[in-house]
Amino acid sequence: MSLRAGVVAVQGDVSEHAAAIRRAAGRHDRGAEVVEIRESGLVPDCDALLMPGGESTTISRLLTREGIDAEIREHVAAGKPVLATCAGLIVAAGDAKDDRVDSLGLLDVAVDRNAFGRQVDSFEAPLSVDGLDDPFPAVFIRAPAVDPESVGDDVEVLAAWDGRPVAVRQGPVVGTAFHPELTEDDRIHDLAFFEQAAAPHRDTRL
Numbered sequence: 703m704s705l706r707a708g709v710v711a712v713q714g715d716v717s718e719h720a721a722a723i724r725r726a727a728g729r730h731d732r733g734a735e736v737v738e739i740r741e742s743g744l745v746p747d748c749d750a751l752l753m754p755g756g757e758s759t760t761i762s763r764l765l766t767r768e769g770i771d772a773e774i775r776e777h778v779a780a781g782k783p784v785l786a787t788c789a790g791l792i793v794a795a796g797d798a799k800d801d802r803v804d805s806l807g808l809l810d811v812a813v814d815r816n817a818f819g820r821q822v823d824s825f826e827a828p829l830s831v832d833g834l835d836d837p838f839p840a841v842f843i844r845a846p847a848v849d850p851e852s853v854g855d856d857v858e859v860l861a862a863w864d865g866r867p868v869a870v871r872q873g874p875v876v877g878t879a880f881h882p883e884l885t886e887d888d889r890i891h892d893l894a895f896f897e898q899a900a901a902p903h904r905d906t907r908l
């Protein structure tokens with residue numbers, strides 16, 4: 703059965719994420735249909751959701767204005783997977799420490815925007831991620847980080863860099879501070895959308 707994946711398409715690397723989702727699906731002999739989300743009414747039909755990077759203020763404004771925010775919360779309440787990357791992680795967090803961001807509260811963490819400093823605009827690091835056998839080539843671009851003091855009891859830290867959590871999971875939601883779509887490596891998409899499928903809390907349609 704083909705996976706219907708919604709990608710929030712306000713800004714960010716929509717086509718790169720779509721390609722990574724298709725590659726990850728292919729590893730499981732599945733197809734993937736990718737739906738671009740810019741308006742309400744589409745999320746309820748999606749099996750999985752991806753919230754890409756970009757500018758968290760812009761993304762959160764659109765989600766609120768279009769009423770997509772409530773649909774995403776329902777999606778998560780139904781146990782369906784979400785992968786939120788970079789600005790997506792900021793929007794998915796419980797606290798973005800910035801009044802201009804209406805964070806969705808999908809992950810019980812507070813996030814520091816531009817945590818690695820504006821000077822260090824971007825960098826790539828070989829990141830050890832729980833659940834992956836080999837380091838992941840993680841590309842950070844004006845990246846946020848999870849405040850280590852803020853990590854809730856139900857949140858699992860999958861990876862940390864420089865003492866700060868940069869990949870976390872809570873139930874069906876995986877958040878990364880880096881951009882997993884910018885390399886050919888689709889293991890993060892796989893982890894978020896397919897590898898968790900066997901876990902008991904997962905929606906059986908996956």
Ligand code: GLN
Nearest residue numbers: 755756757758788789844
């Ligand atoms: N710095 C951006 C923000 O705070 C996130 C950057 C990104 O998504 N690459 O919204």
